[in-house]
Amino acid sequence: MMTRRTAILGSLLSALGAGGLYWHLTRAPSAASVKSRLTATSVPKPEQPMTVFHLGHSLVNRDMPAMLAQLAPTGHQYDSQLGWGTTLQAHWGDAPINGFEAENAHPRFRPALEAVRSGDYDAIVLTEMVEIRASIRYYDSPVYLARWAEEALRARPDVRLYLYETWHQLDDPEGWLERLDLDHDRYWLSRVLGPALKRLPEVTQIFLIPAGQVLAAFVRAVEARGGVGNVRDRTDLFSRAEDGTLDVIHLNDVGNYLVALVHRAVLYQQPTLGLPHALARADGTPATAPDPEVARLMQETTDSVVDTLRLSGFAA
Secondary structure, eight states, rough: OOOHHHHHHHOHHHHHHOOOHHHSSOOOOOOHHHHHHHHOOOOOOOOOOOOOEEEEEEETTTHHHHHHHHHSSSTOOOEOOOOOOOOHHHHHHHHHTTTHHHHEEETOOOOHHHHHHOOSSSSSEEEEOOOOHHHHHHOHHHHHHHHHHHHHHHOOOOOOEEEEEEOOOOOTOOOOHHHHHHIIIIIIIIIIIIIHHTTTHHHHOOOEEOHHHHHHHHHHHHHHHHBBBTTSGGGGGGOOOOOOOEEEEEEOHHHHHHHHHHHHHHHOOOTTTTTOOBOTTTTTSSSOOOOOHHHHHHHHHHHHHHHHHHOSSOOO
């Protein structure tokens, strides 16, 4: 039986004979060239609440966009299409979407192609499956990222496009922080975003929501201090089963709050320091809140990382 955890790891055996030639047959742009392109242009700071479409999987989930809406200016609206470990390829319709009915049984669901073709959204946030290496090698990540961008721009030329940089499993043998450090350039920029941008007109930009980079910076800050408030170490950002077993990929409420901050900082081009930290989940129940000192450190870290990277389309 397919579960959310097995789906998010990717079904590599079924993919060995299909797709993935892009990984082998193209020369990836350098991360430096991608950064140069992203910093060459900007988009104006939004003057009104935005309407956003989230395309992805359980690292988007239902609660993170709901938290973003509570952090955003009044009037912010959103919809989504989700799955279990779903690729951009599968969302396009070229592969099955595992967990489709379960993940989209909520009032914010809208079919992805219908949504993107509607022109109703100010911004579209695109999320690729992790393991990101598998997505690139077997599921043509840059090809489908470019396809989604083309479709969105055809419907609405002024739409803002974003790639949500996520993370991998805590127990990755290469090291969790080590992977976050290395993957930013070698995969997210050089193997996903760069090749996608090469397929698009030079004026097209897909900016970055660097959640993985903010997670890494926050965890380093917390662990260097021996813990802060109700976050002792990285594991306190991740979910646990009823028996206490750690979920090594999915965030809990406190982790989702941090990722919502990153989306808020990027989409609205505004500092997050001082935003509320006691929020509700998508179903209206109170979320477990970070302690005030944790929330402040999260906000400071978010603002610093997003501002330093300069990959999110901020106006000068």
